[in-house]
Amino acid sequence: MKLWTPTAVVFLVTVLLGAPVAAQEDPAARCEAFSNFGMDAAYVTSTKIVEAAETLPAYCEIRATALPAISIEARLPLEDWNGKFYQAGCGGWCGILGRGDDSGRWVNAMKEGLERGYATATSDSGHHGLSVVDGAWAEENTHAERDWGWRSIGETYRVAQILIEEFYGNAHEKAVFQGCSTGGRMAHMASLRYPDHFQGIISGAPAMNETGLAGVALAWMAKANTGPDGQPILGPGKDGLIGDEVMRQCDGLDGTEDGLISDPRQCVPDVSTLLCQDGQDSAQCLSEAEIGVVTKWYQAPVNAAGEELYPGGVPAGSEPFWWLWLTGNTEGAVPLNPLFAQSFGAYLAFEQDPGEDWKATDFDFESDISRMTKAAAMFNAHSPDISEFRAAGGKMIVWHGWADAIVTPGQTVDWHKKAQQEAGGADALAENVRLFMIPGMDHCGLLPGPDGVAMESIDPLTALERWMDDGITPETIIRAN
Incomplete structure (x- = not known):
């Protein structure tokens, strides 16, 4: 009886099933191989290579659907991955995949993470909308409401981790979540429902008390x-x-x-x-x-x-x-x-x-x-008890414009005060959470305010990275000139 050698076994499996994505050396081939990649309760819908342009590196764009209807986009750097993961939220009622990146700005976008070598992902929160003010998708649709409220955060993370490990051959070391407005609500929701997923969270102008x-x-x-x-x-x-x-x-x-x-x-x-x-x-x-x-x-x-x-x-x-x-x-x-x-x-x-x-x-x-x-x-994330996130060592930067006329800043200030009380005092909370209120800034810094203050005026990611990696507590998030 002839015995099969390990090499022969690997050859046979490769012929029959195709090589594991991470085993293929050519990044383009690894990206293309995802077109036939299956996951539990999710599937890939498209893949393509996007060449380097301006400040962005070349990356593999993978679009996938997590059941029942959460559209997800991952962008995986072909070279020089920093070993980390960056997840972005979405604004309004969401429903438009990648809208933040289409704007060319950094809020609710993968851009800033991808520029720094992160593997990145975002979602449409579980439905398609004609605009970010279109709420008709939710009519008599509890499943879609649940996905928008909280589930899309966890499913985007889950699918992205599968793709990352398959593409690079190993899991990420640290993860960051960034969002503003609804994305800020999602950031707070992540700290409550998924307290050990993200080691760093950036929450801007959070609509954390949606019913209120x-x-x-x-x-x-x-x-x-x-x-x-x-x-x-x-x-x-x-x-x-x-x-x-x-x-x-x-x-x-x-x-x-x-x-x-x-x-x-x-x-x-x-x-x-x-x-x-x-x-x-x-x-x-x-x-x-x-x-x-x-x-x-x-x-x-x-x-x-x-x-x-x-x-x-x-x-x-x-x-x-x-x-x-x-x-x-x-x-x-x-x-x-x-x-x-x-x-x-x-x-x-x-x-x-x-x-x-x-x-x-x-x-x-x-x-x-x-x-x-x-x-x-389903929707509200303004609980001041983030003890599980703090116990996991997570760091959170919360920022809000004092001139925000839609997600008015009173709720954020109220949450921070109650979170201090819940944590046992201002110093205790400051070990994990820093709040930055910015005079003259519009909602998410969308419109330029006095002296041009806008989202481009601040750089919370650099402050968060220094806090997470070097233990340097941020005193400001104003972008250095």
């Missing part, structure tokens, strides 16, 4: 600006007028007049100073109804008993960005806050979806909060 934000606060803003005829009371064109007056009242409260409101909690704007007088050009003043709108925006939402329902209101100093979020502009841009409020209530907030006919002005501040219990369990 989209369900209550955004509905409050929409309702405040809706007249009896159903039309907006405060339209575009007066944000500059209001912003100038608020800056006049509040700029010097921090001791320096520099065109910035360093901490809007110190500022309680009184826009009644802008009340129109007889014969005054209405474009240069505010009606009583408009003053009522702005006054409510600056306040935290409350119920009939005056109880605060969500921490803080629209921050003073955010007026330069109101055209995008609250009022629209004279060129026809539609404000986004009311759209998010409407789609959340219509499709995500309640167990029985009211559908497209529901309006944000229909939200009942007395009875509808209790109807969002199921949504809160």
Whole structure:
């Protein structure tokens, strides 16, 4: 009887099954081999080599689907992998795979990790949407809501780890999660549901209390600006007028007049100073109804008993960005806050979806909060108890613009204060979590603020890497010139 040698056995297995991906020396061949690669509860849909361009190295792009419908994209450097993994979140209701990288900027994108040699991945969070404000995918679809809420975070990580180990022949050494807005909520969710997955987390402008934000606060803003005829009371064109007056009242409260409101909690704007007088050009003043709108925006939402329902209101100093979020502009841009409020209530907030006919002005501040219990369990990530993440040695950088008019900063400050108490004090929490509040910055730094402050002004990844790798606690995330 003839005995099979190990070499012969390997040859036979290779002929019958194909060589393991990591065993093939040519990176392009390794990438192409994934076209027939199978995984538990997931499958590869496409592969391609993307050549090096500008600041990005050549990489293998692998697209996969984790059941039932989470679309995932991994980008694996063909050379000089640093042995680490970088996962990016997504914004709004997500639904558009790779949108962050399509923007060319770093928030909710794989770009910055890939530039530094990380293997990277992101997802569409489990559904396809026509835009990031399109919530119709969630209508009577608990599975998709669950995936958007938390499951896509873990499934993207799981699939990416399989691909990484198969491509490189070994697993990653450390992992980082980065996201802003919904991506920031996902970052906090990762610390709660997957506390040992990521050794570093970057959370920007986190929409961590989704039912409180989209369900209550955004509905409050929409309702405040809706007249009896159903039309907006405060339209575009007066944000500059209001912003100038608020800056006049509040700029010097921090001791320096520099065109910035360093901490809007110190500022309680009184826009009644802008009340129109007889014969005054209405474009240069505010009606009583408009003053009522702005006054409510600056306040935290409350119920009939005056109880605060969500921490803080629209921050003073955010007026330069109101055209995008609250009022629209004279060129026809539609404000986004009311759209998010409407789609959340219509499709995500309640167990029985009211559908497209529901309006944000229909939200009942007395009875509808209790109807969002199921949504809160799936979506909310504002628990201050991150003890498991801290016990695992994780490091988290949280950053938020003080001039954020959609994910208003009050919730982030409130979370950080409660997390300090939960951890046993500010010093104890600071061993694992650092919060950076940035004066004058818009939501996720999307629009440039005073002196051009935007997402490109900060570099949280370098600060996080030094903290994780060298034990240097970050004192700033402002990008070095």
